[in-house]
Amino acid sequence: MxxxxxxxxxxxxxxxxxxxxxxxxxxxxxxxxxxxxxxxxxxxxxxGYIKHYVAILDKKMLNRPVTAICMVSLRYHNEGFIDTFEQQIKELVEVQECYHMAGKVDFFLKIHLEGLEEYHEFVRSKLSKIHNIGVLESYFVLKEVHNTTAIDF
Amino acid sequence: MxxxxxxxxxxxxxxxxxxxxxxxxxxxxxxxxxxxxxxxxxxxxxxGYIKHYVAILDKKMLNRPVTAICMVSLRYHNEGFIDTFEQQIKELVEVQECYHMAGKVDFFLKIHLEGLEEYHEFVRSKLSKIHNIGVLESYFVLKEVHNTTAIDF
DNA sequence: TTCCATAGAAGAATATTTTCCTGTTAAACG
DNA sequence: CGTTTAACAGGAAAATATTCTTCTATGGAA
Structure with a gap:
């Protein structure tokens, strides 16, 4: 090629x-x-250089003003456990991105929600229902300093 | 409205x-x-519900296979220092996303690069040139489990 | 050099889509 | 009931996308 x-x-x-x-x-x-x-x-x-075309919407105007970043560490790291976790995460519509990481943290999640109450509810009723989560750290975006889908090349 | x-x-x-x-x-x-x-x-x-339209490209095919996530804490948190930092970050073409966070970490950065050597070089010659950085933690993406620009509503 | 062969690119012709305009319907309201 | 307004259907004109044929430059091979 x-x-x-x-x-x-x-x-x-x-x-x-x-x-x-x-x-x-x-x-x-x-x-x-x-x-x-x-x-x-x-x-x-x-x-395949171009994967697809999308419209970028305004999160705030669509009532999803809160962006949370979650760092998750699993308790057990067998292959089966990891696959199961990934599968379950993919079913959560609130999760826009999920990365398996190298380091002491296993996964990064980026989550869009209506408000902090909804985040609390999301963790309580969805995330914590996923077994095998060891550590869960949450961060909230105060300000989007820079955010683009373009890459530099 | x-x-x-x-x-x-x-x-x-x-x-x-x-x-x-x-x-x-x-x-x-x-x-x-x-x-x-x-x-x-x-x-x-x-x-303004639709902000713009973009093509999503394949990072790997364009020779940017490495995604790093950087967590940065500043040494000083005066308004001026924060603005300066944000300004300088926006000039780094490798940085696709930058968020000012609530919590012990001040900023999240998502960075796309050719390889680990380039990351090293990026930190050495660009990030560390930005003053006022207190703590810098780096993570690397092993696998994109899920990644979309769409939000659920 | 001359003669293909190939890879863009130009240009023209056609198919689709976008864009705009007009008329109609239906719900909302006095 | 009549009036008003908003949303929709339908159609025509303009712009764009798509396809096809022709042209040109380049690079071997004889």
Whole structure:
């Protein structure tokens, strides 16, 4: 599989910041016509460089102003236990992200909720229902200093 | 400002999972014609429920396979120091997310890099150049268990 | 050099979608 | 009941996406 050239990279940089930009506009920006840009985008989608397109919504306007970050350590670390934990986490709709970590903490969770009461209820009725959790530390976001889905390359 | 009805919410749920779905398809799914769907989307954009549209790229294919999470505590917590720190963090292209937290840790950073050597170099030549950092703890993602930009509502 | 072969890219033609406008229906309210 | 308003349907025009054919530059191989 051949690598991407600079034009491909430029297209990706544009699309990860504004997926609604038309191929025509991108073409103009890159001093090309629509056809090659269109074909490149299709190729980038097909090869998997572009995974999908999403709308980014305003959490606060949708009544999910509270972001919590949870650090979880398991009590037992057998493979089965880990898989079970991951499976159960994936079923919690409040959890937007979950990472298995290297270090003394096993998992990071990012959680969006209506308020602190709902967080309390979430921990009480959902998280604590998952067995095998050893340590659970909670942090709350005071301010989103910076938050983007774009990566630098 | 009047609230969103169930149709608006359905549209938002669709778009935050697939921004490329046409108004026509959405209309079909909701048993409407394209016009009202189109008008609702425009209104949702204008009112700010939809912030923007982005392409989600594959980090690994773009040679950024390593995700690090950094927990930073400042030495001094005057307003000026915090603002300065936030400003400097925003200039680091490797940092995708930065949150000011409540608790013993002041900031969470999510960082995407080529490899562990690059992380070392990032800390050495960029992070440590920022004054006022008291404690710096690093964690690495072993596995993305779950990661979405969509929120549940 | 000359002759393919190949890989973009341009340009044109077509299919879809977006966008806007008008008329209609239905619920809301006096 | 009549009036008003909001939401919707339908359709036309404009813009865009998509496909296809042709052109051009580049790089071997003879």
């Amino acid at each position: 051949e690598l991407l050239d600079e034009t491909d990279l430029k297209i990706l940089r544009i699309l990860q910041n504004d997926a609604k930009k038309t191929t025509k506009d991108i073409a103009k920006q890159l001093h090309l016509t629509a056809s090659p840009v269109y074909e490149r985008i299709r190729r980038l989608e097909k090869k | 009047e609230l969103l009805d169930e149709t608006d919410l359905k549209i938002l749920r669709i778009l935050q999972n697939d921004a490329k779905k046409t108004t026509k398809d959405i209309a079909k799914q909701l048993h409407l014609t394209a016009s009202p769907v189109y008008e609702r989307i425009r209104r949702l954009e204008k009112k």
